[in-house]
Amino acid sequence: xxxxxxxxxxxxxxxxxxxxxxxLAGLGAAHPDLVKxxxxxxxxxxxxxxxxxxxxxxxxxxxxxxPLHGGFVxxxxxxxxxxxxxxxxxxxxxxxxxxxxxxGGAGVIHVVKNYTGDVMNFKLAAEEAADEDxxxxxxxxxxxxxxxxxxxxxxxxxTGATVLLxxxxxxxxxAGGSLxxxxxxxxxxxDQARSFGVALTSCATPGSGPTxxxxxxxxxxxxxxxxxxxxxxxxxxxxxxxxxxxxDVILTDLEPASGSNVLAFVNGLGGTPxxxxxxxxxxxxxxLEERGLTATRSLVGNxxxxxxxxxxxxxxxxLDDELTELWDAPVHxxxxxxxx
Amino acid sequence: xxxxxxxxxxxxxxxxxxxxxxxLAGLGAAHPDLVKxxxxxxxxxxxxxxxxxxxxxxxxxxxxxxPLHGGFVxxxxxxxxxxxxxxxxxxxxxxxxxxxxxxGGAGVIHVVKNYTGDVMNFKLAAEEAADEDxxxxxxxxxxxxxxxxxxxxxxxxxTGATVLLxxxxxxxxxAGGSLxxxxxxxxxxxDQARSFGVALTSCATPGSGPTxxxxxxxxxxxxxxxxxxxxxxxxxxxxxxxxxxxxDVILTDLEPASGSNVLAFVNGLGGTPxxxxxxxxxxxxxxLEERGLTATRSLVGNxxxxxxxxxxxxxxxxLDDELTELWDAPVHxxxxxxxx
Numbered sequence: 001x002x003x004x005x006x007x008x009x010x011x012x013x014x015x016x017x018x019x020x021x022x023x024l025a026g027l028g029a030a031h032p033d034l035v036k037x038x039x040x041x042x043x044x045x046x047x048x049x050x051x052x053x054x055x056x057x058x059x060x061x062x063x064x065x066x067p068l069h070g071g072f073v074x075x076x077x078x079x080x081x082x083x084x085x086x087x088x089x090x091x092x093x094x095x096x097x098x099x100x101x102x103x104g105g106a107g108v109i110h111v112v113k114n115y116t117g118d119v120m121n122f123k124l125a126a127e128e129a130a131d132e133d134x135x136x137x138x139x140x141x142x143x144x145x146x147x148x149x150x151x152x153x154x155x156x157x158x159t160g161a162t163v164l165l166x167x168x169x170x171x172x173x174x175a176g177g178s179l180x181x182x183x184x185x186x187x188x189x190x191d192q193a194r195s196f197g198v199a200l201t202s203c204a205t206p207g208s209g210p211t212x213x214x215x216x217x218x219x220x221x222x223x224x225x226x227x228x229x230x231x232x233x234x235x236x237x238x239x240x241x242x243x244x245x246x247x248d249v250i251l252t253d254l255e256p257a258s259g260s261n262v263l264a265f266v267n268g269l270g271g272t273p274x275x276x277x278x279x280x281x282x283x284x285x286x287x288l289e290e291r292g293l294t295a296t297r298s299l300v301g302n303x304x305x306x307x308x309x310x311x312x313x314x315x316x317x318x319l320d321d322e323l324t325e326l327w328d329a330p331v332h333x334x335x336x337x338x339x340x
Numbered sequence: 341x342x343x344x345x346x347x348x349x350x351x352x353x354x355x356x357x358x359x360x361x362x363x364l365a366g367l368g369a370a371h372p373d374l375v376k377x378x379x380x381x382x383x384x385x386x387x388x389x390x391x392x393x394x395x396x397x398x399x400x401x402x403x404x405x406x407p408l409h410g411g412f413v414x415x416x417x418x419x420x421x422x423x424x425x426x427x428x429x430x431x432x433x434x435x436x437x438x439x440x441x442x443x444g445g446a447g448v449i450h451v452v453k454n455y456t457g458d459v460m461n462f463k464l465a466a467e468e469a470a471d472e473d474x475x476x477x478x479x480x481x482x483x484x485x486x487x488x489x490x491x492x493x494x495x496x497x498x499t500g501a502t503v504l505l506x507x508x509x510x511x512x513x514x515a516g517g518s519l520x521x522x523x524x525x526x527x528x529x530x531d532q533a534r535s536f537g538v539a540l541t542s543c544a545t546p547g548s549g550p551t552x553x554x555x556x557x558x559x560x561x562x563x564x565x566x567x568x569x570x571x572x573x574x575x576x577x578x579x580x581x582x583x584x585x586x587x588d589v590i591l592t593d594l595e596p597a598s599g600s601n602v603l604a605f606v607n608g609l610g611g612t613p614x615x616x617x618x619x620x621x622x623x624x625x626x627x628l629e630e631r632g633l634t635a636t637r638s639l640v641g642n643x644x645x646x647x648x649x650x651x652x653x654x655x656x657x658x659l660d661d662e663l664t665e666l667w668d669a670p671v672h673x674x675x676x677x678x679x680x
Contacts (some may be wrong), residue, residue: 002382009611010540010541010556010557010559010576010650011540011612011616012540012579012582012616012617012652013578013579013618014578014579014580014619014620014623016490019615019616019617019619022618022619022622022623023615023616023619023622025618025622026618026619026620026621026623026625026640027618028616029621029622029625029635029638030618030625030638030640031619031638042606063615064613064615064620066613066614066615071614082645090372096344130498132553198653200350200351200352201350203613211385216350216510217350219350224622226616236350236517237383238353238354239352239353239354239362240354242352270614271408271610271611271648271650272351272352272406272646273351273404273645273646273647273648274406274610274612274642275359275360275363275365275406275426275647276351276352276353276359277352277366278362278364278365278366278367278370278406279354279366280352280353280366281366281369281370282362282363282365282366282369283354283362283366285366285370286367296370296372296615297579298369298370300366300370300674302614302642305613305614307613307615307648308611308612310350310611310648311651312352316448330679332678332679333484334640336679337677337678337679338677338679339672339677339678340668340671340680
């Protein structure tokens with residue numbers, strides 16, 4: 001088989017349809033101290049799951065956004081992640097298998113990004129879990145203020161806030177929070193966070209060509225994490241101008257009180273070099289300060305991606321003492337780890 | 341000023357010549373608990389430098405390889421990193437300033453990737469430091485087995501082993517090792533590590549076009565981290581075939597004893613999605629096992645990059661108890677952190 005016959009964007013692959021299971025196997029091989037892989041169900045599980053008496057948290061979605069979600073399975077974050085085909089929702093059976101595998105008797109949170117397929121399939125899985133006497137609370141993320149309704153989505157899309165929510169809710173569960181308490185703090189993160197993304201290039205799913213076309217001097221302002229259209233296509237501008245408008249859109253919707261502390265999350269969509277992400281972060285913190293906001297916590301890097309898309313998203317989360325403390329709590333996953 | 345007039349590859353930038361200082365400022369703003377920035381000298385310093393009585397370790401090189409080196413400054417790794425212009429060596433004055441800023445009386449290690457400019461400038465800086473009664477030991481990395489001599493290099497290039505060396509030597513220094521002991525373990529890492537890289541696309545420095553041209557179905561086999569030519573240009577093959585030849589080249593040179601434990605480092609060159617890096621890691625561990633080698637430690641991600649280049653490098657380090665223990669020691673830097 002010639003790889004080149006099957007793809008118009010070059011990738012390190014074997015058969016394109018084996019990409020997700022092979023990548024999951026690689027994740028498991030690289031991090032046997034943190035995770036175990038259920039290859040049949042394409043589920044990444046915390047090594048010591050189920051943790052008896054702890055509220056468990058699972059998430060999932062189409063693949064192609066790595067490290068989301070499988071890279072966030074471990075201590076202090078997710079108990080399991082269900083991997084769909086690239087840019088395609090996992091099926092309810094995967095979600096039910098994950099729910100049953102992690103339930104330690106204290107209930108399970110489903111973290112669901114607001115895409116039609118994910119919402120529908122997680123709903124079915126939650127109903128089936130209830131039939132098996134597992135308590136499930138679903139929390140939906142819909143933080144992307146770029147567009148109301150979109151390809152794949154009714155209402156706003158769930159994007160960067162999902163990463164922050166999984167970390168913070170994971171810490172609450174690790175600290176012994178009840179199902180209601182963990183769900184409440186998760187919903188608080190979504191309520192207090194807003195995101196906005198910009199793309200300079202498209203991406204391509206394994207075995208296919210680019211998701212969309214874009215001119216050599218253009219950017220998609222408000223892009224979704226699957227390459228969904230944003231607010232407009234326009235000529236690329238300077239980093240300071242781009243950040244100014246992104247911050248404006250986010251803060252107009254979020255309306256944080258002047259003097260607030262925030263977590264500023266500059267996320268690469270996959271193909272943008274880290275040197276540029278820090279240029280963006282530098283602009284962002286300056287512009288937040290001008291608005292009376294202080295970025296007391298930060299996250300900069302590729303955490304919720306669109307394969308090799310060149311682009312960046314910004315997420316702003318308004319912090320309070322509870323969220324700050326939970327953010328700082330220890331986490332140990334393949335993609336996010338620190339000690340207290 | 342129109343950004344688009346100045347560049348043929350789209351980037352998030354203001355004036356291209358401000359990219360490095362703006363990015364360093366962003367790194368400092370994002371991680372004030374770990375680093376401080378000397379913007380005048382373009383040096384990233386450990387927050388609490390100089391640490392009295394500890395051997396200090398500095399490195400540096402052209403920018404564009406982030407997170408190398410600035411992202412590795414912190415506890416348990418580097419004390420300082422000097423940032424040159426993109427793909428251009430820092431000057432001796434920067435290296436001298438860094439050396440003086442971190443010297444805690446126990447001497448300073450210079451970690452130097454084997455590129456002509458870096459080697460020459462670090463040599464001058466070491467001589468000037470000696471004139472000021474600072475003990476300096478220079479350790480050169482030359483782990484890339486793709487080519488002997490190259491653009492910018494006499495002898496082999498220094499690549500992925502640099503990351504592993506900075507972590508392991510940093511742990512030795514943190515544990516109270518003497519200048520001679522830290523230098524010895526650093527040289528052991530370089531001696532026991534070999535690397536090889538493959539590129540699918542070029543990269544572009546800020547304000548300029550692509551570094552090299554490559555066909556839509558081609559790969560550069562043995563590429564350097566600045567896009568230097570490798571062994572040959574050829575049609576892209578499957579991941580398993582590419583990994584098989586990379587592993588073969590590396591292991592033929594390294595000659596680890598059958599039954600050895602190794603650290604397997606799959607490094608993205610910037611533009612390759614994480615899902616593909618784990619496909620590569622999966623292939624690599626299988627093929628190592630077939631050769632009687634066990635990957636008991638791993639590192640998978642973008643750690644020594646070439647801006648937005650799509651590509652991957654593999655580094656294999658033969659482990660012993662000392663190196664394993666130092667690898668596992670706590671590290672807390674912007675780009676690499678874990679607890680013991």
